[in-house]
Amino acid sequence: MKVDLLIHSASQLLTCAAPEGPLSGANQGAIGLIEDGAIAIDAGRITHVGPTTDVRPTVDARVEMDASGYAVLPGFVDAHTHAVFAGHRADEFEQRVAGATYQDIMAAGGGIMSTVRATRQAKLRELVMQSHKRLNAMLTHGTTTAEVKSGYGLTLETELKMLAAISALNTDHPVELIPTFLGAHAIPDEYRDRADDFIDEVVDEMLPRVAVADALLPPFADIEASGYQPVAVFVDVFCDVGAFNLEQSRRVLERAQELGLEIKIHTDEFESLGGAALAAELGAVSADHLAVTPREEIERMAEAGVVGVLLPGTTFGLGSDHYADARTMVEVGLPVALGTDLNPGPCWCVSMPFMITLATRYMKMTLAEAVVAATINAAYASGVGDEVGSLETGKAGDLVVLEWSDYRHLAYRFGENPVATVIKEGTIHEVLDGVA
Ligand SMILES: [Zn+2]
Incomplete structure (x- = not known):
């Protein structure tokens, strides 16, 4: 399948998938972590999410981003x-x-x-x-x-x-x-x-x-x-x-x-x-x-x-x-x-x-x-749980690529911006540190 963007080889990809509604109780921390993860986006929407070995062979991307050494999570x-x-x-x-x-x-x-x-x-x-x-x-x-x-x-x-x-x-x-x-x-x-x-x-x-x-x-x-x-x-x-x-x-x-x-x-x-x-x-x-x-x-x-x-x-x-x-x-x-x-x-x-x-x-x-x-x-x-907030097929291609390979740096380091790249509906808006 032809797609606009493929991000592959992410050290950690957090889906935060929750199709049934907000996560609570024992599931409040269900981040859906995939190691060596990939995500494909076409026309602003997510078409594929999963291990790189599954996603990469099935898509032909106009732009590819190698995210090895970086953690990727929903915007x-x-x-x-x-x-x-x-x-x-x-x-x-x-x-x-x-x-x-x-x-x-x-x-x-x-x-x-x-x-x-x-x-x-x-x-x-x-x-x-x-x-x-x-x-x-x-x-x-x-x-x-x-x-x-x-x-x-x-x-x-x-x-x-x-x-x-x-x-x-x-x-x-x-x-x-x-x-x-x-x-x-x-x-x-x-x-x-x-x-x-x-x-x-x-x-x-x-x-x-x-x-x-x-x-x-x-x-x-x-x-x-x-x-x-x-x-x-x-x-x-x-x-x-x-x-x-x-x-x-x-x-x-x-x-x-x-x-x-x-x-x-x-x-x-x-x-x-x-x-x-x-x-x-x-x-x-x-x-x-x-x-x-x-x-x-x-x-x-x-x-x-x-x-x-x-x-x-x-x-x-x-x-x-x-x-x-x-x-x-x-x-x-x-x-x-x-x-x-x-x-x-x-x-x-x-x-x-x-x-x-x-x-x-x-x-x-x-x-x-x-x-x-x-x-x-x-x-x-915010009333938009069906549209954004998780990396699931059909949702908006909104995600962040962190500066680091492990998402735990998000809280561990503070007072500096952990975000390397922001993608909104498949469009790359901010690139630091040469990720793209
Ligand atoms: Zn207020």
């Missing part, structure tokens, strides 16, 4: 990012280093609201340009698909502007983005002490627009003129102290479901308000953060088929030692996924390999469990 899927934003908060980082808490900074008008002010002011084009650089950095670190949230606009127009920016980046940049509407990310200044009124606006004004995004009003002509549709696949809400309570979160998520959108929840980052149980009750695709989730709610999520998205970079960035209890999650059978939570606050980090390092050292996940969490389980958490 990383970043299950939770806020990659689209304007400006930075380096001053707050310095305050946090000096001892201020996230809540202190938020109470003083900083935190998310500081990014909201910058993002509201930015033109759509500026937002796209600033975010484009971050996507380049993500790709270089091996991320080929990422979920991205709105939530730094908090008005109908500026939230739609963020979704239009995600749409523009999805068209122009090889990293595939899954858009999430997070209108209920923070209580805007103009609604201080009136969070219920803001939830009314999210539920009555914003959500119907996000669900039917091609009917923009004249004041949003600049978004229309861009030609990019503000669309969302998921709706998310921040259910925690300092953000929205359980009842407010329920209103947002139930309305989203009525409108036919899938749901996610930010919950249990600081205190448990019952958000994880709500995720189980409503059948959320994922529940994210889960740093303080009680075991009983972890069990309920496992039964309901929710994926737990853990964000160790944020815990690290906050200087906290309260990491999510990944061991209990694996024990009770909750599939665990990883995300960077890339954002201008506590975690401006694009690197999924660094998340794998943190997961192994601070959440006691095995390396294999963390690799599954960063690939196929993150894909299922």
Whole structure:
């Protein structure tokens, strides 16, 4: 069979195959390691995967890559990012280093609201340009698909502007983005002490627009003129102290479901308000953060088929030692996924390999469990488990070639980029160290 690309003789090829759904429990670490592995890609799709001795004789490749001495695995899927934003908060980082808490900074008008002010002011084009650089950095670190949230606009127009920016980046940049509407990310200044009124606006004004995004009003002509549709696949809400309570979160998520959108929840980052149980009750695709989730709610999520998205970079960035209890999650059978939570606050980090390092050292996940969490389980958490996240026939030809022959170097070495080559839908985007 004629194919576009054959990668052969990989010292280790990790398939992370999971055709039935996310991997959990004893299978959380089922990486599907093939020694001396090969993979063929044609028209952006995987046509063959297996030992080199099986695959190589059956294909006639236009381009061949000899990966001997290198480990090959699926492109990383970043299950939770806020990659689209304007400006930075380096001053707050310095305050946090000096001892201020996230809540202190938020109470003083900083935190998310500081990014909201910058993002509201930015033109759509500026937002796209600033975010484009971050996507380049993500790709270089091996991320080929990422979920991205709105939530730094908090008005109908500026939230739609963020979704239009995600749409523009999805068209122009090889990293595939899954858009999430997070209108209920923070209580805007103009609604201080009136969070219920803001939830009314999210539920009555914003959500119907996000669900039917091609009917923009004249004041949003600049978004229309861009030609990019503000669309969302998921709706998310921040259910925690300092953000929205359980009842407010329920209103947002139930309305989203009525409108036919899938749901996610930010919950249990600081205190448990019952958000994880709500995720189980409503059948959320994922529940994210889960740093303080009680075991009983972890069990309920496992039964309901929710994926737990853990964000160790944020815990690290906050200087906290309260990491999510990944061991209990694996024990009770909750599939665990990883995300960077890339954002201008506590975690401006694009690197999924660094998340794998943190997961192994601070959440006691095995390396294999963390690799599954960063690939196929993150894909299922992002609603694209059938398309990406594993090296299986018919899926997108998204993969990374590591700098080293043994995948364990992913966590073992940190602070340097382990990725030599990134391939997105069969196209080679980054080649270091002369692999090709
Ligand atoms: Zn987040």
